[in-house]
Amino acid sequence: VSTRRVRLSPATRREQLLDLGLQLLQTRTLDELSIDLLADEAGISRGLLYHYFSGKQDFHRAVVRRAADDLIARTAPEESREPTERLAASLHAYVDYVLDNYAAYVSLVKSAAGGDHVLRAIYEDTRTALTGRIFDSLPELGLDDTPAVRLLARGWSALVEETVLAWAPDQEVPKDDLVALLAAALPGVLQGAGASVVAEP
């Protein structure tokens, strides 16, 4: 094995810088993540960094997109499983992702309300991707695809996000119980909306 350093392609080098950016987000907010800090931590010059990112905003967008892509990839459903098991497995992966990347995930969620329309779009696309998996499973779950189901599936995603973010710091409830409760909440929420006629309360 040669100890000679492998010359990295610009694309690989950029990915490494994004890895580093995500790591740095564990202990600081997106606002605090500056190009200077990244250059320092990467041990390269500010000038070289501008070879990879046009500026701080471009860097932030790339880091948040990376966080979103990681989340979507890590929670990808295993098509071979039953819908209920598949949901539980995805939820487990989601909770693990949030635990491993708490601060970066909070940055992703916060960017949904911020002033940068690209960051907002990344957040929306992520939620759409995660919620879309539920729509794909509706026939298997015996539910119709109605406007009410689409609304409530989106609502359930917000429930999962809020519950996991509130749970993560203390983890008072065992993780497996949390996942079981979140999974059980989906049919609980959608049941009424999946029928063609909605009953009066």
Add this chain to the structure above:
Amino acid sequence: VSTRRVRLSPATRREQLLDLGLQLLQTRTLDELSIDLLADEAGISRGLLYHYFSGKQDFHRAVVRRAADDLIARTAPEESREPTERLAASLHAYVDYVLDNYAAYVSLVKSAAGGDHVLRAIYEDTRTALTGRIFDSLPELGLDDTPAVRLLARGWSALVEETVLAWAPDQEVPKDDLVALLAAALPGVLQGAGASVVAEP
């Protein structure tokens, strides 16, 4: 009846300015709501405005707190009703509030992710007040007050917020159906968490 103008107390005048601020929020974001604009619309001088608010941030905090107080007051449960009816009535009031104050409500929600810790605290206090009503109803609903129930009740609040915000622009689902679905979702979400032992998935 005298047509002489009544001299308003400073407190009343301040409340009027907050009413105006909320009105202005219907067509612009919080960032766009400046002291200059408020002075113009109120027909008073910038100098006089600083008599009521120490600056733009103070004004924004006061407007957002007013929006939050209005929301809490308008959705106050009628203690005389059954818990299920009470929930449906509060949800109806909540949906009406969001429809009447859509832009201002979006500002309240967005401030939860913004940089101003006072605005974040107002949002958190509001959610705590709304969710607290659910905890008060738990005995009547036959549910134990467990950490899991508290987490999921908070999650259900996020579900309601997200669903109503997503529903409001198009209102594809009739309002009464939406309220019925949101109300039915609460026991659907809490059922598993209210028992002392959580079943495995």
